[in-house]
Amino acid sequence: MTDVLTENASAQPATDSTATNGPSLSDFVTRAANGQAADGRRDLVGIPREELTELMAAMGESKFRVKQLWNWVYYRGVTDIEDMTNISKKLRDRLAQDFYVGRPVLTADQKSTDDTHKWLMKFHDGNEAETVYIPDRNEDRGAVCISSQVGCTLTCKFCHTGTQLLVRNLTPGEIVSQFMIARDSYGEWPTPSNGIRRLSNIVMMGMGEPLFNYENVRDALRIAMDGEGISISRRRVTLSTSGVVPEIVRCGEELGVGLAISLHAPEDDLRNEIMPINKKYPLKELMDACRHYPGMSNSRPITMEYVMLKGINDKPEHARALAKLVKGVHCKFNLIPFNKWPGSDYECTPTNDIKKFAQILLDNGYEAPIRWPRGRDILAACGQLKSESQRQRKSRVGGCAKPDAGNDGVVAAQ
Numbered sequence: 001m002t003d004v005l006t007e008n009a010s011a012q013p014a015t016d017s018t019a020t021n022g023p024s025l026s027d028f029v030t031r032a033a034n035g036q037a038a039d040g041r042r043d044l045v046g047i048p049r050e051e052l053t054e055l056m057a058a059m060g061e062s063k064f065r066v067k068q069l070w071n072w073v074y075y076r077g078v079t080d081i082e083d084m085t086n087i088s089k090k091l092r093d094r095l096a097q098d099f100y101v102g103r104p105v106l107t108a109d110q111k112s113t114d115d116t117h118k119w120l121m122k123f124h125d126g127n128e129a130e131t132v133y134i135p136d137r138n139e140d141r142g143a144v145c146i147s148s149q150v151g152c153t154l155t156c157k158f159c160h161t162g163t164q165l166l167v168r169n170l171t172p173g174e175i176v177s178q179f180m181i182a183r184d185s186y187g188e189w190p191t192p193s194n195g196i197r198r199l200s201n202i203v204m205m206g207m208g209e210p211l212f213n214y215e216n217v218r219d220a221l222r223i224a225m226d227g228e229g230i231s232i233s234r235r236r237v238t239l240s241t242s243g244v245v246p247e248i249v250r251c252g253e254e255l256g257v258g259l260a261i262s263l264h265a266p267e268d269d270l271r272n273e274i275m276p277i278n279k280k281y282p283l284k285e286l287m288d289a290c291r292h293y294p295g296m297s298n299s300r301p302i303t304m305e306y307v308m309l310k311g312i313n314d315k316p317e318h319a320r321a322l323a324k325l326v327k328g329v330h331c332k333f334n335l336i337p338f339n340k341w342p343g344s345d346y347e348c349t350p351t352n353d354i355k356k357f358a359q360i361l362l363d364n365g366y367e368a369p370i371r372w373p374r375g376r377d378i379l380a381a382c383g384q385l386k387s388e389s390q391r392q393r394k395s396r397v398g399g400c401a402k403p404d405a406g407n408d409g410v411v412a413a414q
Helices: 002-010 016-021 025-033 049-058 063-075 089-098 172-186 210-225 245-254 268-274 283-291 316-325 351-363 388-396
Strands: 105-111 117-122 128-135 142-145 199-204 237-241 258-262 302-308 331-337
Touching: 049 063, 117 172, 128 172, 142 172, 172 199, 172 210, 199 210, 210 237, 210 245, 237 245, 237 302, 245 258, 245 283, 258 283, 302 351, 316 351, 331 351
Parallel strands: 142 199, 199 237, 237 258, 258 302, 302 331
Antiparallel strands: 105 117, 117 128, 128 142
């Protein structure tokens, strides 16, 4: 099946004018968004359990078949229907006519000197996204940082991803398959049953704004948290948002995962400048949504992420204003030294000043650990992710993205 995926990724029509001997570009993009290969078969990865039950029923198969398929795809991690050996050969052949088990194509695989691991993944329509494994400094486990979109709409001034225009949302299969690629890389199949896992956490903190692609993110995380498959505890899943207020409470009600807020400023004027989304969802509305987030408690606080920008948001009065802003929210802060990326004008706050900032928050009753950078040497640290192929294409054509099957005619989320 790997051969099929690789062929699909490379044999893309450049424009609709190539459609005389095959599907048009619009057909190609639509199929990719629906998890379909060029031959019309559908990827089993990403199909919600309820829908898979309906599909099997239409084939005259029972719920037991769904359980078997789920086990093979998400517990054992197989990538070929033919390897599902407790399913009859006749049924395997029937399934293979309409379905396949997919993975994105790896186009780059980088490992940092600090063991942070970054993958660049290409999907069926040629678009790419980055995924990062961040090992824990003190334990033999870590978090997989997953992307939810190709590019981003938010244009946060300090974030590298924000310089890449949004191409489209990722599908549930494309989202959960990022974690599955990480498991492939570390040989963590079948799902460990003893509770000891190297890939122990999921953080939705990669490329894109997860709550602008909420339904697909929700379906992907439900698959990842299903106890009969990948089986990641919801307490080990964190979703980070820049503040899409209408979806925050819904996320808590439907998923119950940990919440992180990309805050980065204590007052509206400054946040409007560095995070334009604040003009639509100002801080008062954002804090009200946080106060009503289901599951928030002293034992499971919301994480307020705060990038330290020299001379911008790092003064003692900013720290005191933050403590006042979050009153009534069970939260802690993560102070993030700014990670430089090509073309950025910002500088990181000096370490001693970050420590003083943290102490002010601590004196006001809020934990404020410093999230020391990981993976800077491979541009895998917080705020540094961006599709490598997009960067290369821009450099070749003088800063203007070259149209291809991945972005021609796809300029908004689908």
